[in-house]
Structure formats: C-alpha cells, structure tokens
Amino acid sequence: MAQGQATKIKKRKKSVLKRAKQSIQRAAVNRNNRTRVRTMMKRLRNAITAGDKTAASDLFQPTLSAIDTAIGKGVLHENTGNRYKSRLSIAYHTIHVTPKA
Numbered sequence: 001m002a003q004g005q006a007t008k009i010k011k012r013k014k015s016v017l018k019r020a021k022q023s024i025q026r027a028a029v030n031r032n033n034r035t036r037v038r039t040m041m042k043r044l045r046n047a048i049t050a051g052d053k054t055a056a057s058d059l060f061q062p063t064l065s066a067i068d069t070a071i072g073k074g075v076l077h078e079n080t081g082n083r084y085k086s087r088l089s090i091a092y093h094t095i096h097v098t099p100k101a
C-alpha cells in the first residue's frame with residue numbers, strides 16, 4: 001500500500017475494522033524504522049566518501065545496530081541487512097587502512 005492511500009475495507013465487522021487499523025499502525029512503524037535505517041546508512045556513506053574518519057567512526061556502530069534492529073523487527077530481510085552491513089563495513093575499512101609503504 002502506498003503512503004497516504006486509504007485502506008479499502010470490504011466488510012464492516014469489528015474484527016475486520018480492527019485488523020485494518022492494526023495494519024495502518026504497523027505500516028507506520030515499519031516506515032519509521034526503514035526511514036531511520038536508510039538515513040543512518042546515507043550519513044555513513046557520505047562520511048566515508050568525504051574521507052571523514054571521525055564521523056565515520058561515530059556512525060559505524062550505531063548504523064550496524066540499527067540494521068540489526070530492523071532485521072529483528074522484520075522491517076528488513078536478514079540477507080538484505082547482512083548485505084548492507086557487509087558493504088558498509090568494506091567501505092568503512094577502506095578509509096581506515098593505511099597504505100603500506
């Protein structure tokens with residue numbers, strides 16, 4: 001269901017109305033969690049591309065924790081979350097590795 005669209009309710013039973021209400025509430029919670037994770041990932045990526053080690057260090061662990069939380073809540077699939085974490089950690093460690101000369 002797209003954001004801002006009304007839910008169609010076919011029957012006017014109590015249980016149907018309750019389910020529709022729960023669905024709307026759950027969608028809002030999931031949207032908030034997904035938005036929070038994506039924002040944190042974006043901030044971390046921006047810090048990494050800018051080469052800002054301190055900002056990247058401050059954002060790295062909370063971002064991975066937010067991804068794990070989203071996986072636990074069912075907002076992200078486990079494989080998707082692990083893929084995000086893997087790619088972010090590879091990018092994070094590239095700016096922290098000093099070239100051997």
